[in-house]
Amino acid sequence: xxxxxxxxxxxxxxxxxxxxxxxxxxxxxxxxxxxxxxxxxxxxxxxxxxxxxxxxxxxxxxxxxxxxxxxxxxxxxxxxxxxxxxxxxxxxxxxxxxxxxxxxxxxxxxxxxxxxxxxxxxxxxxxxxxxxxxxxxxxxxxxxxxxxxxxxxxxxxxxxxxxxxxxxxxxxxxxxxxxxxxxxxxxxxxxxxxxxxxxxxxxxxxxxxxxxxxxxxxxxxxxxxxxxxxxxxxxxxxxxxxxxxxxxxxxxxxxxxxxxxxxxxxxxxxxxxxxxxxxxxxxxxxxxxxxxxxxxxxxxxxxxxxxxxxxxxxxxxxxxxxxxxxxxxxxxxxxxxxxxxxxxxxxxxxxxxxxxxxx
Amino acid sequence: xxxxxxxxxxxxxxxxxxxxxxxxxxxxxxxxxxxxxxxxxxxxxxxxxxxxxxxxxxxxxxxxxxxxxxxxxxxxxxxxxxxxxxxxxxxxxxxxxxxxxxxxxxxxxxxxxxxxxxxxxxxxxxxxxxxxxxxxxxxxxxxxxxxxxxxxxxxxxxxxxxxxxxxxxxxxxxxxxxxxxxxxxxxxxxxxxxxxxxxxxxxxxxxxxxxxxxxxxxxxxxxxxxxxxxxxxxxxxxxxxxxxxxxxxxxxxxxxxxxxxxxxxxxxxxxxxxxxxxxxxxxxxxxxxxxxxxxxxxxxxxxxxxxxxxxxxxxxxxxxxxxxxxxxxxxxxxxxxxxxxxxxxxxxxxxxxxxxxxx
Numbered sequence: 001x002x003x004x005x006x007x008x009x010x011x012x013x014x015x016x017x018x019x020x021x022x023x024x025x026x027x028x029x030x031x032x033x034x035x036x037x038x039x040x041x042x043x044x045x046x047x048x049x050x051x052x053x054x055x056x057x058x059x060x061x062x063x064x065x066x067x068x069x070x071x072x073x074x075x076x077x078x079x080x081x082x083x084x085x086x087x088x089x090x091x092x093x094x095x096x097x098x099x100x101x102x103x104x105x106x107x108x109x110x111x112x113x114x115x116x117x118x119x120x121x122x123x124x125x126x127x128x129x130x131x132x133x134x135x136x137x138x139x140x141x142x143x144x145x146x147x148x149x150x151x152x153x154x155x156x157x158x159x160x161x162x163x164x165x166x167x168x169x170x171x172x173x174x175x176x177x178x179x180x181x182x183x184x185x186x187x188x189x190x191x192x193x194x195x196x197x198x199x200x201x202x203x204x205x206x207x208x209x210x211x212x213x214x215x216x217x218x219x220x221x222x223x224x225x226x227x228x229x230x231x232x233x234x235x236x237x238x239x240x241x242x243x244x245x246x247x248x249x250x251x252x253x254x255x256x257x258x259x260x261x262x263x264x265x266x267x268x269x270x271x272x273x274x275x276x277x278x279x280x281x282x283x284x285x286x287x288x289x290x291x292x293x294x295x296x297x298x299x300x301x302x303x304x305x306x307x308x309x310x311x312x313x314x315x316x317x318x319x320x321x322x323x324x325x326x327x328x329x330x331x332x333x334x335x336x337x338x339x340x341x342x343x344x345x346x347x348x349x350x351x352x353x354x355x356x357x358x359x
Numbered sequence: 360x361x362x363x364x365x366x367x368x369x370x371x372x373x374x375x376x377x378x379x380x381x382x383x384x385x386x387x388x389x390x391x392x393x394x395x396x397x398x399x400x401x402x403x404x405x406x407x408x409x410x411x412x413x414x415x416x417x418x419x420x421x422x423x424x425x426x427x428x429x430x431x432x433x434x435x436x437x438x439x440x441x442x443x444x445x446x447x448x449x450x451x452x453x454x455x456x457x458x459x460x461x462x463x464x465x466x467x468x469x470x471x472x473x474x475x476x477x478x479x480x481x482x483x484x485x486x487x488x489x490x491x492x493x494x495x496x497x498x499x500x501x502x503x504x505x506x507x508x509x510x511x512x513x514x515x516x517x518x519x520x521x522x523x524x525x526x527x528x529x530x531x532x533x534x535x536x537x538x539x540x541x542x543x544x545x546x547x548x549x550x551x552x553x554x555x556x557x558x559x560x561x562x563x564x565x566x567x568x569x570x571x572x573x574x575x576x577x578x579x580x581x582x583x584x585x586x587x588x589x590x591x592x593x594x595x596x597x598x599x600x601x602x603x604x605x606x607x608x609x610x611x612x613x614x615x616x617x618x619x620x621x622x623x624x625x626x627x628x629x630x631x632x633x634x635x636x637x638x639x640x641x642x643x644x645x646x647x648x649x650x651x652x653x654x655x656x657x658x659x660x661x662x663x664x665x666x667x668x669x670x671x672x673x674x675x676x677x678x679x680x681x682x683x684x685x686x687x688x689x690x691x692x693x694x695x696x697x698x699x700x701x702x703x704x705x706x707x708x709x710x711x712x713x714x715x716x717x718x
Contacts, residue, residue, distance in 0.1 A: 120608070120610055124608075124609065124610060246608075246609060247606030247607065247608070247609070247614075247618055247621070247627070248606065248607065248608045249479070249483075249605075249606070249607045249608060249611070249614070250483065250605060250606070250628075250629040250630065251479055251483060252608070255606075255608070256629070259606055259627055259629050260629075262606065262621060262627045263626070263627045263629075263633070267622070268606070268618055268621045268622045268627075269609075270609040270615070270618055270619075270622075271609065274622070
């Protein structure tokens with residue numbers, strides 16, 4: 001058992017340390033061990049008390065359990081971790097993977113949609129996944145009912161990745177146990193949560209960012225307005241990935257979400273050729289947030305916490321704007337945000353925005 | 360019977376004088392009478408012989424017949440002629456109208472689609488036309504079977520214009536006689552061709568440009584790839600108007616044309632609100648070609664025909680480019696093109712391009 005993995009798990013499983021904070025701590029202090037040492041002092045400088053660190057014993061227990069389940073940890077910034085996923089600002093620092101890890105090296109598209117999709121849409125999704133697989137694309141989905149299941153089934157021969165909201169050993173929905181087991185053996189299953197975690201509503205958006213983040217583009221097949229599939233599409237767009245949607249008749253209420261996505265700029269998809277045309281030229285367009293952060297320059301600025309605190313309010317503001325208004329070196333502002341965060345005084349929002357948490 | 364109308368009809372019905380040439384002749388010589396006088400000489404200067412002018416007696420016979428049929432002539436550049444239609448470079452110089460001319464003053468959208476459309480699509484088109492009518496939009500279509508008929512029916516109460524490919528007294532398809540008669544009484548029917556003209560295949564694209572030209576935007580409902588409806592959509596786009604399409608499932612072959620249009624940039628339409636959002640801000644964006652032509656400046660250039668002839672080849676070239684390369688005043692180049700045209704030595708193409716006709 002690697003000491004570094006234990007330290008990373010302790011840091012990550014500490015309440016109040018999310019993926020963005022974790023990533024910045026590692027970027028700042030180099031190792032999880034050094035970050036763990038620094039957390040109490042940072043939190044004090046941010047004006048709070050130190051969070052209770054996750055215990056070494058609990059971390060070791062989790063690692064043993066994952067090994068016993070046949071799972072592997074993938075660590076952000078290290079070998080097997082998927083390159084595209086690493087580009088997300090809130091990329092999961094650790095993933096638990098079970099299955100064919102080689103699928104992580106291939107270009108992937110995500111396919112998501114309604115759990116209660118029509119039989120025709122499920123058939124379409126299965127056929128599309130099959131065709132995309134024949135073109136060398138791995139199909140990523142969420143192992144849910146409906147479109148997700150059809151997408152996995154269609155791409156089972158060629159390669160498919162299921163990202164689940166709960167622990168790697170939890171089958172949800174229960175009737176998908178056989179499908180998830182098939183993916184353990186012939187595909188790949190990824191989980192961000194520790195083993196034993198039952199999926200809850202709040203877990204699904206986090207799961208969805210992983211689906212979108214793994215793929216060069218996300219295809220939505222039959223989705224209701226305000227559904228989880230549309231959240232995945234939004235996350236894909238925010239990450240600079242292609243958003244694609246399969247249209248339907250305005251007379252079909254199940255087509256409303258996709259039609260609206262297309263109105264909002266998603267690419268209309270009729271078949272695998274349309275998908276290939278959209279995702280083929282996709283290349284990473286941005287330096288990873290870690291790179292951007294590490295390139296941020298000097299951090300010498302005595303009273304950065306005070307300056308940043310004054311600039312922050314209860315409404316989310318872009319970090320870039322805080323840096324510009326502060327007049328302080330970007331590195332110093334990031335450090336101050338990290339300190340406020342660890343002190344439990346900062347909220348992080350989508351799109352890299354931050355706000356001061358109401359007292 | 361107005362002498363000017365007789366002269367205009369003689370000029371327009373002369374073989375070899377199309378809408379663009381007609382428009383430039385009127386712009387150049389002020390009246391149809393002066394243009395008629397000038398044609399023989401112009402053709403000679405262009406290196407050909409004069410076209411046989413349409414006879415005064417034939418023109419007078421047509422006018423009498425239109426009056427007897429209850430029709431009215433609308434002349435480009437004069438009072439009742441629809442403003443948006445006048446913006447087309449190849450706007451019809453004369454239209455024969457029968458019905459409520461006041462409909463020409465209202466904002467209009469065009470709705471076109473498959474003659475063999477599904478019952479569901481026809482019902483959708485009728486409902487959409489009805490809703491658009493309630494929002495104060497006149498619905499323009501082509502009095503064909505299928506979507507066209509449904510569009511007229513839905514907007515019959517509120518206001519609808521049917522543009523036909525044949526003469527005003529011809530019912531095509533024959534089963535639409537009652538519908539066309541209803542439009543004579545409660546809507547408006549427009550025809551570019553003289554009375555008695557049976558519509559032929561080549562007339563339909565000309566008819567389609569009028570449909571697209573009358574409207575701020577064109578909605579396509581269920582259209583096969585490479586169908587006439589897609590030609591209307593292309594003409595609308597070329598005229599700088601909105602192109603809108605109603606999507607359908609990729610499993611429905613009748614949705615292919617519309618889905619492709621949306622992939623190519625047409626706005627996806629689900630209901631009347633979507634249409635209003637698209638067409639509301641539409642304003643004429645260009646000066647009319649007549650204005651542009653009349654502003655083209657001096658025409659003094661002795662050997663413009665020779666210069667222009669050398670610059671022209673069998674491949675269509677933009678007039679702007681010919682003007683730039685010639686070094687001659689724009690007016691002189693336009694005049695030379697007119698002369699070559701009347702001499703039967705010029706072909707005019709879409710997008711204002713011209714080429715020398717192969718000998």
